[in-house]
Amino acid sequence: xxxxxxxxSIRLTEPVAILASASVVGKKEGxxxxxxxxxxxxSDDLFGCDTWxxxxxxxxxxxxQVTLDKAAVRTEEVSYIxxxxxxxxxxxxxxxxxxxxxxxxxxxxxxxxxxxxLTLGAMSVAGGFAEKVICVTSSHFASAEKEFRFPLGYxxxxxxxxxxxxxxxxxxxxxxxxxxxxxxxxxxxxxKIVDFGLKDSMNMGACMAPAAVSTLVQHFNDWNSxxxxxxxxxTGDLGKVGQKVLFDLLQEKGYDIAERYMDCGLExxxxxxxxxxxxxxxxxCSAVTLSAYILKQLEEKNWRRVLFVPTxxxxxxxxxxxxxxxxxxxHAVVLESVDLH
Amino acid sequence: xxxxxxxxSIRLTEPVAILASASVVGKKEGxxxxxxxxxxxxSDDLFGCDTWxxxxxxxxxxxxQVTLDKAAVRTEEVSYIxxxxxxxxxxxxxxxxxxxxxxxxxxxxxxxxxxxxLTLGAMSVAGGFAEKVICVTSSHFASAEKEFRFPLGYxxxxxxxxxxxxxxxxxxxxxxxxxxxxxxxxxxxxxKIVDFGLKDSMNMGACMAPAAVSTLVQHFNDWNSxxxxxxxxxTGDLGKVGQKVLFDLLQEKGYDIAERYMDCGLExxxxxxxxxxxxxxxxxCSAVTLSAYILKQLEEKNWRRVLFVPTxxxxxxxxxxxxxxxxxxxHAVVLESVDLH
Numbered sequence: 001x002x003x004x005x006x007x008x009s010i011r012l013t014e015p016v017a018i019l020a021s022a023s024v025v026g027k028k029e030g031x032x033x034x035x036x037x038x039x040x041x042x043s044d045d046l047f048g049c050d051t052w053x054x055x056x057x058x059x060x061x062x063x064x065q066v067t068l069d070k071a072a073v074r075t076e077e078v079s080y081i082x083x084x085x086x087x088x089x090x091x092x093x094x095x096x097x098x099x100x101x102x103x104x105x106x107x108x109x110x111x112x113x114x115x116x117x118l119t120l121g122a123m124s125v126a127g128g129f130a131e132k133v134i135c136v137t138s139s140h141f142a143s144a145e146k147e148f149r150f151p152l153g154y155x156x157x158x159x160x161x162x163x164x165x166x167x168x169x170x171x172x173x174x175x176x177x178x179x180x181x182x183x184x185x186x187x188x189x190x191x192k193i194v195d196f197g198l199k200d201s202m203n204m205g206a207c208m209a210p211a212a213v214s215t216l217v218q219h220f221n222d223w224n225s226x227x228x229x230x231x232x233x234x235t236g237d238l239g240k241v242g243q244k245v246l247f248d249l250l251q252e253k254g255y256d257i258a259e260r261y262m263d264c265g266l267e268x269x270x271x272x273x274x275x276x277x278x279x280x281x282x283x284x285c286s287a288v289t290l291s292a293y294i295l296k297q298l299e300e301k302n303w304r305r306v307l308f309v310p311t312x313x314x315x316x317x318x319x320x321x322x323x324x325x326x327x328x329x330x331h332a333v334v335l336e337s338v339d340l341h
Numbered sequence: 342x343x344x345x346x347x348x349x350s351i352r353l354t355e356p357v358a359i360l361a362s363a364s365v366v367g368k369k370e371g372x373x374x375x376x377x378x379x380x381x382x383x384s385d386d387l388f389g390c391d392t393w394x395x396x397x398x399x400x401x402x403x404x405x406q407v408t409l410d411k412a413a414v415r416t417e418e419v420s421y422i423x424x425x426x427x428x429x430x431x432x433x434x435x436x437x438x439x440x441x442x443x444x445x446x447x448x449x450x451x452x453x454x455x456x457x458x459l460t461l462g463a464m465s466v467a468g469g470f471a472e473k474v475i476c477v478t479s480s481h482f483a484s485a486e487k488e489f490r491f492p493l494g495y496x497x498x499x500x501x502x503x504x505x506x507x508x509x510x511x512x513x514x515x516x517x518x519x520x521x522x523x524x525x526x527x528x529x530x531x532x533k534i535v536d537f538g539l540k541d542s543m544n545m546g547a548c549m550a551p552a553a554v555s556t557l558v559q560h561f562n563d564w565n566s567x568x569x570x571x572x573x574x575x576t577g578d579l580g581k582v583g584q585k586v587l588f589d590l591l592q593e594k595g596y597d598i599a600e601r602y603m604d605c606g607l608e609x610x611x612x613x614x615x616x617x618x619x620x621x622x623x624x625x626c627s628a629v630t631l632s633a634y635i636l637k638q639l640e641e642k643n644w645r646r647v648l649f650v651p652t653x654x655x656x657x658x659x660x661x662x663x664x665x666x667x668x669x670x671x672h673a674v675v676l677e678s679v680d681l682h
Contacts (some may be wrong), residue, residue: 002469008420010443010470051663079349080531088429088488089657091665094534098668103349103531105457108431108447116446120461127468128343129351147429147659190421190444191589242677316430318488322392324432327439 002126006222009188015184015336016122017174019132020073021295022066023288024059026141026167029280032269037292038168039066045142053091056140059284059286060085060096064136067171068076071180071262078102078173079130082121084113085138085283086165087147088316092138096137096169102134110312111208111237112191113330114170114287118308121174121323122185122333131175138169139282148201148317161203163239163265163281183298186305189219191311193314195327201313201320205242205265205278208311211328212238213249215309219332220255227257231303234294235330236286236310237265262264264289264310286310298337306335342647343467347563349531356525356677357463360473360514361414362636365400367482367508368619373610374664378633379509380407386483386508394432397481400510400625401437405477408512412521419443419514423462425454425507426479426624428488429657433479437510441458451653452549452578453532454478455511455628456672459649462515463674464524472516479510480623489542489658502544504580504606504622505615511628520565524639527646527675530560534655536668542661545608546583546619549652552669553579554590556650560673561596567599572644575635576671577627577651578606580620605630605651625663627651639678645667647676 003011023038030041040062047062049055060083068075081100084107085092093106109116117135124130142152144165150156177184194211212235220226227233238246243263251256264286265279290308297303311330320326343351343558364379371382388399401424408452409416422441424434425448434447450457465471483493485506491497518525535552553576561567566575579587584604592596605627606620631649638644652671661667 004420004470007417051657053663076348084449086430087657088425088659089451089655091655091660094655094670095660095665095669098534098536101533104450104670105461105531106449108425108449109445110430119586120446123468123470124464127464127470129345129464129468130346134526163413176397190446192444193439193440195439314430314432314435316393316428316432318429319432319436322394324436327435329435329445 008218008219009187009222011187012126015186016125016174017177017181018183019175019178019181019183020067020071021172021291022063022070023170023291024062024168025288027048029166029168029268032274034268034293038288052142056138056143057096058094060092060136060138063169063171064097064100064134067173073173075100075102078134080105081134082107082117083136084108084117087143091186109329110314111281111283112207112310112312112329112331113283115310116332118185119188119190119331125174133174134171136169137169137283137287139165139284140167141165144282155320158277159202161241163204163237163278164276165282166268166280166285168284168288170291181338182295183335183337186336189215189222189332191215191330193327193329195325196212197325199325201326203241204313205239206245207313207326208261208328209238209242210249210310211243212246212309212330215330217253227255227260230260230305230307232262233257233260233307234262237281238263238311239265241278260303298335301337304340308333308335342522350528350561350563353467355467356527357466358514358518358522359410359524360516360519360522361408362513362523362632363404363411363462364632365403365509366629370509370609373615373623374636375609379629393481393483394428397433397479397484398437401433401477401479404510404512405438405475407437408514412514414514416441416443417656419473419475421446422475423448423458424477425449426459427485432495435458449669452622452624453651453653453670453672454624456651459526459674460531460672466515474515475512477510477512478624478628480506480625481508482506485623487560499618500543501618504545504578504619505617506623507609507621507626509625509629511632522679523636524676524678527677530556530563530673532556532671534668534670536666538666540666542656542667545584545654546580546665547586548654549669550579550583550586551590553587553650553652555560556671556673558594568596568601571601571646571648573603574598574601574648575603578622579604579652580606582619594682639676642678645678645681649674
C-alpha cells in the first residue's frame with residue numbers, strides 16, 4: 001500500500017495531513033525576524049517555573065494545548081504522542097506531556113527529532129495504527145547550555161561557530177485528510193548516522209552538514225528527484241558554518257541547492273543584532289519554524305512542495321568529555337500544499 | 342487493515358515475525374540463573390573498551406551483529422534500526438550502531454524502551470514501510486550508576502529496594518513471516534505516563550508498578566481479554582518491591598495475575614547469592630531475557646501466548662535533584678508461538 005522508494009524512503013500513497021500546529025517560544029525568539037508569527041511568546045524564559053527544565057516542559061505542554069485548541073480536538077481523540085527533546089532521559093517531554101493522559105512514544109534524534117517524530121507519526125497514521133497523533137519537540141537555551149556545556153551562571157564564552165539553542169516548542173496534529181488542513185506529509189527519507197570525526201561541540205553545524213548531505217543525496221536517488229522539484233529545501237540548524245560545508249559537499253556530489261536553500265537556524269534570529277553567532281539550533285528550532293513560517297507558506301500556496309530536513313548532532317556531555325567525535329543525523333520529510341495532489 | 346482495538350491497542354491482521362535475536366551480557370549476568378542461555382557473555386564488563394559508555398556501545402554492536410549473523414541477513418537488507426538506551430542523549434546507541442550504516446530511529450522510554458522499539462518496529466513492517474527492521478536496546482550497570490547516581494569509584498551504598506542495572510543488550514530482527522521464525526508479534530498496547538508522585542530513585546519498582554497496572558488494565562479492556570488468555574504475563578523490571586505493588590493494585594481492579602506472572606528483573610539474577618537487592622533492571626534486562634529465555638519458551642511451544650510488558654521510570658539525575666517525582670511508563674507487546682495462528 002505505502003510505496004517504499006529506493007533503500008530508505010517512503011512515498012505515502014495517501015498523504016497524511018497536518019491538521020493543526022502551534023509554536024511557543026521565548027523572549028529572544030519573539031524579538032527575532034519570525035517573532036510576529038509565533039502563537040505564544042513568553043515574556044520571561046522561566047515561563048513561571050522554578051527551573052529551566054520545568055520551563056521547557058511548560059513550553060511543550062502549551063504547544064500541545066494550543067494545537068488541540070486550534071483543531072478543536074480533545075485529548076481522548078489522540079491515539080499517541082511522539083515527543084522528544086535534548087535533555088538527558090528526555091525529561092522536558094515526559095514532565096511536559098504527562099498531564100495529557102495520551103500514550104507516549106518517546107523519540108530521540110538530537111535536533112533532528114522533529115523530523116523523526118513527524119516520520120513516525122505519519123507512519124502510524126498511514127499504516128492504520130492511529131486516527132490522530134501529536135508530534136512535539138522542544139529545546140530551551142538555558143537547559144541546553146546546562147546539559148551540554150555549562151550552567152548560564154558560569155558566564156562561559158562562546159566561539160563564533162557556536163549556535164544559540166532556541167527556546168521553543170512546536171507541536172503538530174497529524175491525521176487523515178480533512179477539510180481544514182495546513183499541509184500534507186507526502187513521504188520521508190530516514191537518515192543514517194554520519195561521522196566525519198569532528199570533535200568540536202562548539203561547531204555543530206560542521207558536524208551535522210555531512211549527515212544532511214547523506215540524507216539529501218539518498219532522497220534524490222530514492223525519489224528519483226532533483227533539487228528543482230522543491231520550492232524550498234530547508235535544513236534544521238546548520239547555521240552559517242554548516243551551510244558552507246553543506247554547499248561544498250553537495251557540489252562534490254553534483255547538486256546545487258543554493259538558490260532554494262533555507263536553514264531554520266538562520267531564519268529565526270537576526271544575527272547582526274541578536275548576538276546569536278552561527279544561528280539558532282535545538283529540537284525547538286526547526287519545529288517552531290515549521291509551525292509558524294514554513295506551514296504558513298504552504299498554506300498560502302507561496303510554496304507547493306518543500307523538503308524539510310531537521311539535522312541533529314548525536315553528542316552528550318559525557319561522550320564529548322570522553323573525547324568521542326560528534327556524529328550527525330538528518331531525516332527528510334516531504335511536505336506539500338493541499339492543492340498539489 | 343491493521344485492527345485498532347479500544348483506545349490504545351493494535352491487533353495486527355498479519356502478525357510480524359521475530360526472525361532472529363541475540364543477547365550479549367556481562368559477567369554477573371552470565372553467572373545468573375539464565376547464564377547458559379545468553380549468546381555472548383563478557384569476561385570483563387569493559388568489553389575491551391576504555392570507558393563504560395563505550396563498553397555499552399560495544400554490547401549493542403555485538404547484539405546487532407550476532408542477530409544479523411544468525412539470520413544470515415546483510416545490513417543492506419535492513420530498512421531501519423530502532424535503538425535506545427538509558428544514557429543521556431542515547432549515546433550507547435548512537436556510538437554502538439553507527440558503523441552499520443542503517444538508518445536510525447532513536448527511541449526513549451527508560452527501561453520500557455524494548456517494548457517501544459518492538460512496537461514501532463512492528464508498526465513499520467506491518468504498515469508496509471519496511472521489509473526488515475532491527476530493534477535493539479542496552480544498559481550497563483556502571484554507565485547507569487554514573488548517569489543516575491554516582492560513579493562506581495565513589496563506593497556508595499544501596500538500599501534493599503534498589504535494583505541492579507543489567508549489563509546487556511538484546512537485538513531483534515523483525516520482518517514478514519518466513520520459514521524460520523522465533524515467534525510473532527500479534528499486537529501491542531501503548532502506555533501512558535503514570536505518576537503517583539513517588540520520588541525515590543532507589544525504589545523504582547514502586548514508581549513503575551502503577552504504569553504497568555495502567556497498561557495491563559487498558560490492554561485487557563481493549564483486547565477484551567483476561568489474564569487467563571496468556572501463558573505468561575511478564576513485566577520488565579519491577580523487582581520484588583514493584584511486584585508486590587503490582588499485585589495489590591491489580592487486585593483492586595479485579596485482576597489476579599499471580600500464578601502466571603514473571604518479572605525479567607527477578608529471573609536474571611539469583612537474589613540470594615548475587616547481592617542484587619530488589620532485582621535486575623535497565624533497558625537491557627527485559628531485552629536479553631526476551632531474547633534468551635522468553636522467545637526460547639515460545640519457540641519450544643512451552644508457552645503459546647505471552648504478554649510482554651517492559652516497564653520504565655522516567656527520571657533523570659537532573660529531575661531527581663530538582664525534586665521531581667519519578668513517573669512510570671509501560672508498553673505491552675503480545676507475543677505468540679508460530680503455531681498458534
